[in-house]
Amino acid sequence: MQGHILVGITGGIAAYKTPSLLRLFVKAGYEVRTIATEHALQFVTPLTIETLTNNKLHTDLFAAVAERHTEHISLAQWADVMVVAPATANCIGKLNAGIADDMLTTTLLALNKPLFLAPAMNENMYTHFSTQKNLQQLQANGVHVIEPTEGFLACQSEGKGRMAEPETIFQQIDNFLHPKEGMGIKAVITAGPTYEPIDSVRFIGNHSSGKMGYCLAEVLARKGVEVELVSGPSHLSCNHPNIRLHKVETAAEMFEATAALAPTADIAIMAAAVADYRPAHIADHKIKKSEQHLQIDLEPTQDILKTLCAQKKEGQFFVGFALETDHEEENARHKLESKKADMIVLNSLQDAGAGFNTPTNKVSILRPNSEILHLPLLSKEETAERIVDTIFETINKKR
Numbered sequence: 001m002q003g004h005i006l007v008g009i010t011g012g013i014a015a016y017k018t019p020s021l022l023r024l025f026v027k028a029g030y031e032v033r034t035i036a037t038e039h040a041l042q043f044v045t046p047l048t049i050e051t052l053t054n055n056k057l058h059t060d061l062f063a064a065v066a067e068r069h070t071e072h073i074s075l076a077q078w079a080d081v082m083v084v085a086p087a088t089a090n091c092i093g094k095l096n097a098g099i100a101d102d103m104l105t106t107t108l109l110a111l112n113k114p115l116f117l118a119p120a121m122n123e124n125m126y127t128h129f130s131t132q133k134n135l136q137q138l139q140a141n142g143v144h145v146i147e148p149t150e151g152f153l154a155c156q157s158e159g160k161g162r163m164a165e166p167e168t169i170f171q172q173i174d175n176f177l178h179p180k181e182g183m184g185i186k187a188v189i190t191a192g193p194t195y196e197p198i199d200s201v202r203f204i205g206n207h208s209s210g211k212m213g214y215c216l217a218e219v220l221a222r223k224g225v226e227v228e229l230v231s232g233p234s235h236l237s238c239n240h241p242n243i244r245l246h247k248v249e250t251a252a253e254m255f256e257a258t259a260a261l262a263p264t265a266d267i268a269i270m271a272a273a274v275a276d277y278r279p280a281h282i283a284d285h286k287i288k289k290s291e292q293h294l295q296i297d298l299e300p301t302q303d304i305l306k307t308l309c310a311q312k313k314e315g316q317f318f319v320g321f322a323l324e325t326d327h328e329e330e331n332a333r334h335k336l337e338s339k340k341a342d343m344i345v346l347n348s349l350q351d352a353g354a355g356f357n358t359p360t361n362k363v364s365i366l367r368p369n370s371e372i373l374h375l376p377l378l379s380k381e382e383t384a385e386r387i388v389d390t391i392f393e394t395i396n397k398k399r
């Protein structure tokens with residue numbers, strides 16, 4: 001069992017997201033108990049909450065059939081951590097003032113375990129001096145505040161006050177209870193193809209789906225690493241709160257975005273299939289068909305991996321991929337040396353099930369002064385896990 005989470009729910013529209021948060025905790029193996037205020041029950045039903053947590057929802061301080069006589073005390077003792085999501089201005093104010101007039105606020109006062117608040121309210125209510133003063137005083141007393149985000153609010157206005165996403169709340173609490181190996185580490189990953197425009201409607205691209213890069217981002221994020229994912233056009237999406245997605249189209253845009261992020265990264269993985277050439281001139285109109293041959297003059301793009309490896313600082317670990325069709329190991333070893341990378345992941349297109357647009361991959365890993373490491377045919381998720389494990393092992397050995 002991962003631990004005991006006590007979730008408080010107060011009466012804000014963001015309560016409609018709380019069932020998703022409960023699901024994330026339950027799915028990860030936590031035991032979850034819940035307390036809702038009377039107002040919260042205007043937004044979520046006990047049936048939803050009790051079905052998701054497989055536990056009774058507590059609402060009434062003087063319930064006729066209580067599991068124990070002093071449930072507010074026993075729940076506070078049972079919890080490893082408590083989170084109130086959403087936390088309204090009213091609940092935050094009561095907590096800071098020490099008011100205990102219902103099951104939730106009474107439990108909060110009885111609690112001597114770590115407490116997280118995920119405020120959600122209208123922007124004016126959030127920035128009100130009294131809410132801000134309450135939050136500052138609670139933080140000064142060790143309460144963890146999971147900042148609301150900016151965006152479209154239920155009151156039809158834009159502003160700061162949206163409850164943090166359930167994934168973000170889950171991750172902060174899960175990281176707090178189970179610190180991860182990658183916490184404090186930053187990574188930048190390139191993924192997917194690049195599209196190099198020929199004219200206003202056409203481009204040169206390739207078959208990369210981005211899957212390998214997205215899997216690497218996911219595995220690193222799950223280890224607690226803060227990931228910047230620079231992706232060329234891809235239908236894939238990622239919703240891990242540790243991953244920030246930067247969408248680009250061309251090799252030049254990918255270079256610019258990655259170069260801006262690399263100086264502060266501890267790990268860089270260039271998994272993108274970057275175009276080596278781009279049209280030297282982009283026609284500003286659609287090129288018309290004719291009977292003549294058409295020649296397109298191509299110029300080289302900048303090698304992102306090579307350029308950034310040349311600027312690599314002490315302690316940074318940069319990984320490249322090599323997609324080869326012949327003399328695989330020799331070519332990959334040459335890429336490792338000529339690009340001065342710390343690791344090259346070799347993809348051989350000779351191997352069935354490896355490379356572009358397949359759910360599986362078969363790679364070998366090359367590092368300076370090390371024997372080549374051959375991995376079996378695995379799903380791209382498993383391949384990503386093995387690559388990340390090898391990166392961490394190599395970094396730990398170097399230290």
Ligand code: CTP
Binds near residue numbers: 319335
């Ligand atoms: N790469 C890059 N920028 C480029 C081209 C490639 O960052 N403009 C990176 C890829 O992301 C990969 C590595 O360099 O990590 C090797 O890519 P690959 O296409 O295998 O090799 P190239 O260097 O392009 O050489 P070639 O195509 O001749 O094999």
